[in-house]
Amino acid sequence: MMKVAESFLLLLLLAASSFMVKSSTASESHPRDVYEALGEMKGEIRHLHVENKEQASELHRLKKQQQEQAAKVQKQHAEMNKLKEQQQGRQVAFSVAPVTKGEFRQGPVNGLTTLIFKHVQTNIGNGYNKHTGVFTAPVRGAYHFEWHVGAHGDNRHPSAAVLIKNSEQIFMAWERQAAHFGTASSSVTLLLEVGDTVFLRLWYFSRVYDNRNHHNSFSGLLLFPM
Missing domain, CATH: 2.60.120.40 (Jelly Rolls)
Incomplete structure (x- = not known):
């Protein structure tokens, strides 16, 4: 998603440059509107970048938690099998x-x-x-x-x-x-x-x-x- 946003930003910059060349005699408000849109887009991209980092961190945390739970379950199974063997040996x-x-x-x-x-x-x-x-x-x-x-x-x-x-x-x-x-x-x-x-x-x-x-x-x- 980050790469798509960056590509879209580049396209907007190219379009803005072309528009400014062709419309140099136009009103000065048009380039200002484009820059404002680009600024908003940059802010959105920064937000998405932060959000992606947070999601990656949360995914890493969940993966680590899942590994810890799997290790705990495996240990419990081993202890149960050991107790079962001991119990069978006493019968x-x-x-x-x-x-x-x-x-x-x-x-x-x-x-x-x-x-x-x-x-x-x-x-x-x-x-x-x-x-x-x-x-x-x-x-x-x-x-x-x-x-x-x-x-x-x-x-x-x-x-x-x-x-x-x-x-x-x-x-x-x-x-x-x-x-x-x-x-x-x-x-x-x-x-x-x-x-x-x-x-x-x-x-x-x-x-x-x-x-x-x-x-x-x-x-x-x-x-x-x-």
């Missing part, structure tokens, strides 16, 4: 059993053997690995574990499983059922560090039996982080 619970259908028999064994529970009923936080039978603590905190061992009628071999923390034997569930069916149970609360492992092992010379009723199970949950 831990699992409950598993040996089989989904059919029957399951293992043992008797001559040494400690890890029990792998492939039927995953719940695994919030994905701390339990159904391929290894091992639970790995995702956060430091107090965890509670429960396990049940189904004892099928066998007067020679008990049904027993011991809870292992890393390589330490904690508590055992043990039962010997001469006939029919019985169940042994145990539970414990442990303080775990990030990366600690917890799993069950079949005890020496013992055996377990299970079916779709899930007499054998292994469960754990995070009580609170620390």
